[in-house]
Amino acid sequence: MADALVTGAARGLGLALVRQLLDRGDRVFAAARGGSEREALRESKRAHPDSLMPIALDVADPQSISDSVGEVRKHTDKLDLLINNAGIAGEHGGNSSTAPEPLGRVEQRNSLQVFAVNTVGPLLMVQAYRGLLARAKAPRVVNITSRMGSIEDKSSTGYYSYSASKAALNMVNKILSRELSPEGIVTIVVHPGWVQTDMGGSHATLPPEKSAAALIRLVSALSEKDSGAFFNHDGSPLPW
């Protein structure tokens, strides 16, 4: 049985990924702030009592990351798939006539929190789970980035912290791919599309179920040569 861990698992894209990984027969460590206290995870647990393992995890808290590894190790000695999905857009501080987080409204506290969750969190997760990943047959790390982190593609203003945190995540992924390739660990960044979640809003084009299905298809087709790549959800490459 494949073992998968998804962060930010109790709502949005993370929850859709958890449900579809369960449907395909994986054992899923659903990592979320509040763990088994989250109603969406309790519900999934009732439907999949043996294969869903809710785990308490705050990706901005190194102790919580380390504790989560201890919890996962109680059930398995390997991890086949780590999906670093948790992410925040941060406080925008704009209004309807300005771009979100315009110049003049950038705040250090907000910016650092966005980087802690979107960039440093995924890096610390891979560092903490490296041992378990290295024991899987074909380990995969999927870092959910955003097209807004593409420097080449950037045409809009605002969203300084979010866009920069995802560009930095893309770099983190590239370095990880170089370091972890010898251990057979494939690590990618992928833009999930514009998804109808709390973050994406109701005007977004993709329901979370469709985005999750596309991401799982992409992961299933990955090979070692893909490590380090920046993909769109449909598997096409995105510019850095």
Ligand SMILES: NC(=O)c1ccc[n+]([C@@H]2O[C@H](COP(=O)([O-])OP(=O)(O)OC[C@H]3O[C@@H](n4cnc5c(N)ncnc54)[C@H](OP(=O)(O)O)[C@@H]3O)[C@@H](O)[C@H]2O)c1
């Ligand atoms: N929606 C889009 O259109 C879109 C586009 C491009 C990229 N993305 C990326 O896709 C990923 C999922 O986003 P989404 O659309 O599902 O957003 P969402 O609905 O706002 O959900 C965000 C998720 O991240 C979790 N999270 C936030 N801070 C956390 C922390 N410190 N520790 C652990 N979990 C934390 C949240 O958990 P809580 O429930 O505990 O708050 C929630 O599960 C993010 O990385 C986002 O940047 C989304």
